[in-house]
Amino acid sequence: MIKGIVTDIQRFSVHDGDGIRTTVFLKGCQMHCFWCHNPETISHKQELQVNTAACIGCMACLSSCPHGALSKVDGKPQYSRERCKVCGSCALACYAQARLLVGKSMSVDEVMAEVMQDKAFYDNSGGGVTLSGGEPLLQMEFTMDILRRCRQSGIRTAIETNMAWPWERIATVLPLLDILMMDIKLIDPVRHKDTTGIGNRQILDNLRRLSKEKIPVIVRTPVIPGVNDTPEDIGAIADHLRDMPNLLYFELLKYHPLGTGKNRTLGIENARILTPPPDEFMHMLAEVARQRKINVRIAGESAKHK
Ligand code: SF4
Ligand code: SF4
Numbered sequence: 001m002i003k004g005i006v007t008d009i010q011r012f013s014v015h016d017g018d019g020i021r022t023t024v025f026l027k028g029c030q031m032h033c034f035w036c037h038n039p040e041t042i043s044h045k046q047e048l049q050v051n052t053a054a055c056i057g058c059m060a061c062l063s064s065c066p067h068g069a070l071s072k073v074d075g076k077p078q079y080s081r082e083r084c085k086v087c088g089s090c091a092l093a094c095y096a097q098a099r100l101l102v103g104k105s106m107s108v109d110e111v112m113a114e115v116m117q118d119k120a121f122y123d124n125s126g127g128g129v130t131l132s133g134g135e136p137l138l139q140m141e142f143t144m145d146i147l148r149r150c151r152q153s154g155i156r157t158a159i160e161t162n163m164a165w166p167w168e169r170i171a172t173v174l175p176l177l178d179i180l181m182m183d184i185k186l187i188d189p190v191r192h193k194d195t196t197g198i199g200n201r202q203i204l205d206n207l208r209r210l211s212k213e214k215i216p217v218i219v220r221t222p223v224i225p226g227v228n229d230t231p232e233d234i235g236a237i238a239d240h241l242r243d244m245p246n247l248l249y250f251e252l253l254k255y256h257p258l259g260t261g262k263n264r265t266l267g268i269e270n271a272r273i274l275t276p277p278p279d280e281f282m283h284m285l286a287e288v289a290r291q292r293k294i295n296v297r298i299a300g301e302s303a304k305h306k
Contacts, residue, residue, distance in 0.1 A: 004142030005103045007041050007134070009114050012121070015299070017158040017179055017218075019127025022115050024146065027103045029135040030164055031196040033185070034272055035224045036259050041134030042268075046086050046103035049265045050079055054098040061090035061099060081267045102266075108145045112153075115146075119155065128156030128178065137161055137169055147176035160220075163206045164198055170206055174215055179248070181218045182207070186228050187236040195227050204240065211244040220251045220299075223285060225274045229255075231288045238289035238296075249295040254282055 005027040013023040028044030029036075036042060040049060061077055062070050069083035070090065088101035115129055122128045129150050136143045136159050143159070150157045158179040163170065174180070184203065186192040192200040210217055221237055223229050228237075234252070241247050260273050277285075282298050289296045 001107050002141050002145050003105050003107050004139045006106045007103055011118055017130050019125035020121040021127045021130050022118055023130045023132050024111060026131060026133040026136045026139050028138040029133055031162055031198055033196050035222060035255060039259050039263050039266060039268055040102045046101060047266055048084055048086050049100045049102050051098050051265045054096050056096045060093040064089040064093035108149060111146055112149050122155055130158040130160060132160040135162055137165055151176055163203045167206055167209055174213060177215060179216050179218065181220060183220050184237050186233060207240060211246060213246065215246060216248045217246050218248050218251060220253055222253045222255060223277055223282065224255045225277060229277055231285065234285045235288050238292040238294060241294050242292040247294060249297050250289055251297045251299050252282060252286055253299040
């Protein structure tokens with residue numbers, strides 16, 4: 001039986017494709033962008049998320065830990081990530097949900113049981129299922145099996161991928177998709193590697209090959225202060241999209257510091273809090289992209305701004 005590691009299944013999602021959707025977040029990504037909204041999906045392993053602000057000091061976790069990773073200091077639990085074996089006992093003991101085990105091993109049947117609950121909503125709204133993450137193509141067999149089962153059940157499918165794969169992997173998944181959503185963070189290869197951890201040559205090669213396919217494509221760029229928030233960087237990305245006949249639209253996503261707090265709870269050290277770009281600045285960047293005669297949207301804005 002094929003199993004995968006899932007961080008969340010979000011029902012009634014309206015941001016990851018058309019209509020009402022269920023988004024399945026898979027754990028694991030080859031990139032490690034410091035601005036990631038979902039840093040709990042970067043590692044492919046299960047993790048313990050510790051939110052000390054939610055702790056009510058009941059100490060129920062202390063006796064539940066079989067590995068000596070918790071001790072009592074000044075009336076609060078002191079946690080050693082080094083000793084922790086991520087067994088999840090303390091998360092079960094914690095009623096305040098200050099300790100959560102992130103990443104659940106699920107079979108395709110279990111995922112489909114959740115997905116099928118909203119079949120009527122997909123049918124009525126033109127929605128479906130989106131596989132996101134993390135990077136869904138990292139758990140290729142699991143992803144392929146979910147997509148196949150969705151197809152067999154008449155559910156429309158989409159994935160959100162970083163496209164940093166050999167083309168063969170992309171080509172394998174395309175026949176099972178109705179929409180492909182991909183990120184382009186930067187065109188400059190050096191800065192791309194510095195900020196994401198990997199180069200972008202494969203991504204841009206795949207974009208070129210994708211433009212010869214029939215599948216509708218949405219390209220998204222998170223606008224990150226100090227990383228790619230210049231007219232030059234956004235213009236350079238838009239230049240790569242101008243001759244793409246299957247581009248549905250290019251979407252700009254305003255940086256949000258949501259991931260910073262989550263990083264702390266996961267013990268990730270690269271937390272940086274930036275100021276989100278103002279709306280007017282996002283509109284200016286969108287105009288820069290529109291000058292390339294492509295359809296441009298700003299995520300979260302109403303149709304009149306699109
Ligand atoms: S069980 Fe939860 S709320 Fe209670 S002390 Fe431990 S972390 Fe805090
Ligand atoms: S996950 Fe397991 S090993 Fe880690 S602190 Fe909790 S109970 Fe201890």
